[in-house]
Amino acid sequence: MFRKLTREPLIHFLGGALLVFGFFWATGTNRDPADYAINVGDSDIARLKATWVQNFRRAPTQDELDSLIDQEIAEEIYYREALRLGLDKNDPVIRRRLYTKMRFIDGEETANADPSDAVLQEWMDKYPNKYALKPLYDFTQIYLGQIDSADAKKRIDQMNAGIDPAKFAQSISLPATLTQASSSEISRPFGDRFAGQIEALKPGAWRGPITSGFGVHAVKLTGITPGKKAALNDVRQQVVNDWRADGQAAQKEKALSDYRAQYEITVAGRP
Amino acid sequence: MRNPLMLAVCTAALAVSGCTKIEDDGSNSGDVENTAYPEQVFWGDTHLHTDNSIDAFGFGNRLDAEAALRFARGEEVTATKGDKATLSRPLDFLVIADHSDAMGATKAIMEAPRIALLTNDFLLRWHDMMNESDEGALQVTSELIDRAAKGTLPDSLTDPEQTRERTADLWKKHGETIDRYNEPGKFTAFMGFEYTPMPDGDNLHRVVMFRDGPKDMGDTVPFPALVSQDPEKLWGYMAAYEEKTGGKVLAIPHNSNVSNGRMFAMQKFDGSPIDAAYAKIRALREPIVEVTQIKGDSESHPFLSPNDEFADYGVAGWDKCNLSCTKDMAPESYAGSYTREALKRGLELTLALGANPFKFGVIGSTDSHTSLATADENNFYGKHSGNEANNKNRALDPQNLGTRKGRFGWHYLSSGYAAVWATSNTREAIFDAMMRREVYATTGPRMQVRFFGGFDFTAEDTADIVKTGYAKGVPMGGDLNGGDGAAPKFLISAMMDPESASLDRIQVVKGWVNANGQSQETIYNVSWSDADTRKLGTDGKLAPVPNSVDLTKGTWDNATGASELMTFWQDPDFDAAQNAFYYVRVLEIPTPTWPVYDALKFNLTLPDEVIKIQQERAYSSPIWYTPAA
Numbered sequence: 053m054f055r056k057l058t059r060e061p062l063i064h065f066l067g068g069a070l071l072v073f074g075f076f077w078a079t080g081t082n083r084d085p086a087d088y089a090i091n092v093g094d095s096d097i098a099r100l101k102a103t104w105v106q107n108f109r110r111a112p113t114q115d116e117l118d119s120l121i122d123q124e125i126a127e128e129i130y131y132r133e134a135l136r137l138g139l140d141k142n143d144p145v146i147r148r149r150l151y152t153k154m155r156f157i158d159g160e161e162t163a164n165a166d167p168s169d170a171v172l173q174e175w176m177d178k179y180p181n182k183y184a185l186k187p188l189y190d191f192t193q194i195y196l197g198q199i200d201s202a203d204a205k206k207r208i209d210q211m212n213a214g215i216d217p218a219k220f221a222q223s224i225s226l227p228a229t230l231t232q233a234s235s236s237e238i239s240r241p242f243g244d245r246f247a248g249q250i251e252a253l254k255p256g257a258w259r260g261p262i263t264s265g266f267g268v269h270a271v272k273l274t275g276i277t278p279g280k281k282a283a284l285n286d287v288r289q290q291v292v293n294d295w296r297a298d299g300q301a302a303q304k305e306k307a308l309s310d311y312r313a314q315y316e317i318t319v320a321g322r323p
Numbered sequence: 324m325r326n327p328l329m330l331a332v333c334t335a336a337l338a339v340s341g342c343t344k345i346e347d348d349g350s351n352s353g354d355v356e357n358t359a360y361p362e363q364v365f366w367g368d369t370h371l372h373t374d375n376s377i378d379a380f381g382f383g384n385r386l387d388a389e390a391a392l393r394f395a396r397g398e399e400v401t402a403t404k405g406d407k408a409t410l411s412r413p414l415d416f417l418v419i420a421d422h423s424d425a426m427g428a429t430k431a432i433m434e435a436p437r438i439a440l441l442t443n444d445f446l447l448r449w450h451d452m453m454n455e456s457d458e459g460a461l462q463v464t465s466e467l468i469d470r471a472a473k474g475t476l477p478d479s480l481t482d483p484e485q486t487r488e489r490t491a492d493l494w495k496k497h498g499e500t501i502d503r504y505n506e507p508g509k510f511t512a513f514m515g516f517e518y519t520p521m522p523d524g525d526n527l528h529r530v531v532m533f534r535d536g537p538k539d540m541g542d543t544v545p546f547p548a549l550v551s552q553d554p555e556k557l558w559g560y561m562a563a564y565e566e567k568t569g570g571k572v573l574a575i576p577h578n579s580n581v582s583n584g585r586m587f588a589m590q591k592f593d594g595s596p597i598d599a600a601y602a603k604i605r606a607l608r609e610p611i612v613e614v615t616q617i618k619g620d621s622e623s624h625p626f627l628s629p630n631d632e633f634a635d636y637g638v639a640g641w642d643k644c645n646l647s648c649t650k651d652m653a654p655e656s657y658a659g660s661y662t663r664e665a666l667k668r669g670l671e672l673t674l675a676l677g678a679n680p681f682k683f684g685v686i687g688s689t690d691s692h693t694s695l696a697t698a699d700e701n702n703f704y705g706k707h708s709g710n711e712a713n714n715k716n717r718a719l720d721p722q723n724l725g726t727r728k729g730r731f732g733w734h735y736l737s738s739g740y741a742a743v744w745a746t747s748n749t750r751e752a753i754f755d756a757m758m759r760r761e762v763y764a765t766t767g768p769r770m771q772v773r774f775f776g777g778f779d780f781t782a783e784d785t786a787d788i789v790k791t792g793y794a795k796g797v798p799m800g801g802d803l804n805g806g807d808g809a810a811p812k813f814l815i816s817a818m819m820d821p822e823s824a825s826l827d828r829i830q831v832v833k834g835w836v837n838a839n840g841q842s843q844e845t846i847y848n849v850s851w852s853d854a855d856t857r858k859l860g861t862d863g864k865l866a867p868v869p870n871s872v873d874l875t876k877g878t879w880d881n882a883t884g885a886s887e888l889m890t891f892w893q894d895p896d897f898d899a900a901q902n903a904f905y906y907v908r909v910l911e912i913p914t915p916t917w918p919v920y921d922a923l924k925f926n927l928t929l930p931d932e933v934i935k936i937q938q939e940r941a942y943s944s945p946i947w948y949t950p951a952a
Contacts, residue, residue, distance in 0.1 A: 243821025265821030
């Protein structure tokens with residue numbers, strides 16, 4: 053029976069474990085020897101020397117080097133002892149530092165990427181409005197001045213009934229006509245409010261009053277060139293920049309949500 | 324890796340290497356057509372700080388150059404403090420001007436592996452403070468500014484030898500970002516930096532901007548004030564750059580208002596009197612000055628111009644002490660601090676030396692440290708990330724710059740932008756327009772201002788100001804020489820910003836030198852709203868435009884002002900023997916300041932001393948008259 057037991061691997065294992073525990077019991081410590089090895093190698097010494105040279109503009113003497121090495125050893129000992137005591141826990145500096153490090157690492161993949169045309173095209177197709185070649189407008193406008201809306205409406209009706217618009221036009225250095233102008237090109241002289249109203253106009257007669265920061269206008273829309281999809285090469289630079297910027301942000305968000313999915317999170321008062 | 328900071332930055336650079344592969348040719352402006360004369364005004368900010376500025380990062384800014392460029396182009400960006408931020412209208416160009424001193428250093432200290440800083444107790448302490456909390460980061464920044472003023476920063480931040488490698492690395496990466504966003508014809512991104520000398524806390528700062536793309540700049544790195552605080556050394560660096568690369572570069576002084584009289588002093592940096600050689604070099608290197616920005620307005624001061632009822636704009640809080648508030652500023656120093664007086668000094672020096680060191684045009688810019696180039700009162704993101712738009716205390720908090728004596732958040736202006744009459748939206752065209760000073764400043768609104776001078780204009784020429792202006796005269800920034808003794812004539816127009824307020828008036832500010840060699844000034848009201856009811860007094864003064872501001876709503880009535888003002892004007896007090904300059908000031912009708920919008924948003928009660936109503940404005944570059952020799 054005993055001989056059989058001596059050949060049983062489990063017994064060997066248990067026996068070995070007993071020996072290890074026995075050793076720890078006998079020596080009064082609870083340690084893995086590997087955790088207590090500090091090896092200051094050639095590369096570490098070279099680094100210490102380089103730092104010294106950086107600060108003092110000369111190589112350290114042997115004494116100075118020895119004390120640098122001893123300092124390095126002391127730091128490593130304290131570092132490990134601190135970890136053993138759990139001093140890295142609940143320390144806002146360390147916590148924030150590690151957070152920053154992780155966020156930095158998580159944004160890197162997109163920064164390194166060199167997107168293919170297919171990737172960029174796919175991105176463009178996702179945001180058709182953003183990259184579309186905008187509709188273009190042809191129009192004539194008359195500035196009616198800073199008059200109220202009802203007055204303006206009356207004048208516009210008269211213009212449509214055949215009265216010469218010049219009779220109502222107030223002088224201002226704004227273009228009387230624009231051709232093939234996009235909404236942003238219209239905003240430049242006339243402002244956003246005006247441009248927004250042009251987009252909603254029907255062509256044909258004098259329309260209005262159209263309000264701008266200057267006052268009110270009568271507008272006759274004479275042509276609309278519908279917007280169309282842009283080719284990648286027309287907007288490549290913008291697409292690459294947007295794709296990159298979004299990718300970096302999205303990657304960080306995704307990294308967080310992937311991590312988060314692995315946690316069960318409860319917050320007092322939050323359903 | 325010798326330097327702990329270097330190590331940190333290189334680690335970061337290593338991680339992103341490969342991002343340069345994306346093809347683009349941002350520097351190619353060849354395909355963009357130039358118009359025959361400047362038909363359009365382009366809007367930009369020449370003075371924006373990102374997280375690479377040592378203080379901006381310290382104040383909490385975590386937005387990089389890319390975010391700054393995207394924001395300026397009109398994209399939505401999440402501000403450091405969390406707001407979704409967008410400009411009401413995109414800008415046409417941007418100069419990111421991070422401080423050359425210790426560029427990127429605070430970022431590097433914070434992001435450095437802690438172990439890399441263990442040999443430097445000083446940096447390690449800062450590293451820990453910055454990582455611990457926003458308050459810690461603010462504290463570090465205050466210490467930084469304080470130490471910079473006292474000259475006691477650690478060598479690893481200030482020694483040019485030690486910082487060169489780090490800066491070169493960062494600058495290269497920055498150049499790649501700039502080129503990726505430079506789209507000739509659509510949006511122009513310039514290379515630039517801020518040179519930040521501050522002897523005893525007196526502001527001698529300059530923005531330096533390059534005409535060239537990063538690929539044509541060789542191994543040029545920004546010039547730190549830590550090498551020399553003497554602007555002549557900066558001009559030497561600029562000359563060497565042009566010599567070496569065949570490129571072009573200009574410098575833009577700013578915040579003369581907190582220079583304690585030193586920005587436009589009659590002496591050189593070393594105290595010796597200005598001579599002709601200095602005057603010529605300065606005029607060549609510094610063709611424009613930033614006259615208005617968040618830290619106040621430097622055009623005029625009531626002490627210098629007691630007869631100018633509009634001279635006090637943007638003065639409150641800024642005229643008490645120098646930049647760091649380490650020295651009080653006596654009114655006697657103001658003459659060297661404000662641009663109108665500098666232009667006058669320039670005339671005197673022209674007579675004395677045959678050269679004018681202060682022959683400059685003017686622009687506005689923000690000097691924002693948030694990476695967000697905002698100058699609209701109702702969309703103002705503050706001076707730095709410690710007072711962004713969602714900080715409800717920002718209007719009444721004491722400022723964190725320097726000491727806290729007498730400067731409060733509400734003293735910051737939501738100002739300004741640079742307006743450039745250029746032949747296309749390209750680096751070349753915009754830069755060249757700045758060199759010829761065909762530029763003007765606004766405090767934020769985008770009013771269009773034209774100003775032409777000549778001897779042959781007639782009153783009928785207002786029918787087509789632009790064409791006639793260029794054909795028969797010179798635009799803003801230009802020179803009128805000689806003539807037949809008749810007074811010069813001017814064509815002037817101003818059109819309101821359709822997204823802002825209508826106009827009160829156009830004024831011409833004239834400076835000249837009398838028979839005793841003393842410079843003088845006069846302000847002429849030349850065009851104003853409701854001219855049929857508002858008449859000039861015998862003293863040339865005009866009744867104020869009605870104030871239509873409703874402080875409970877943050878609104879005003881544009882019908883109280885003019886949409887456009889236009890005039891032909893001839894100097895009624897001209898003496899052909901006297902050197903003179905003329906520039907235009909355009910005033911909007913009264914509108915609310917940004918603290919009013921904050922008060923409405925956060926339901927605050929603003930104390931009486933807070934300025935709540937202002938008249939925003941544009942300043943043109945001057946046109947100079949010089950008598951025939």
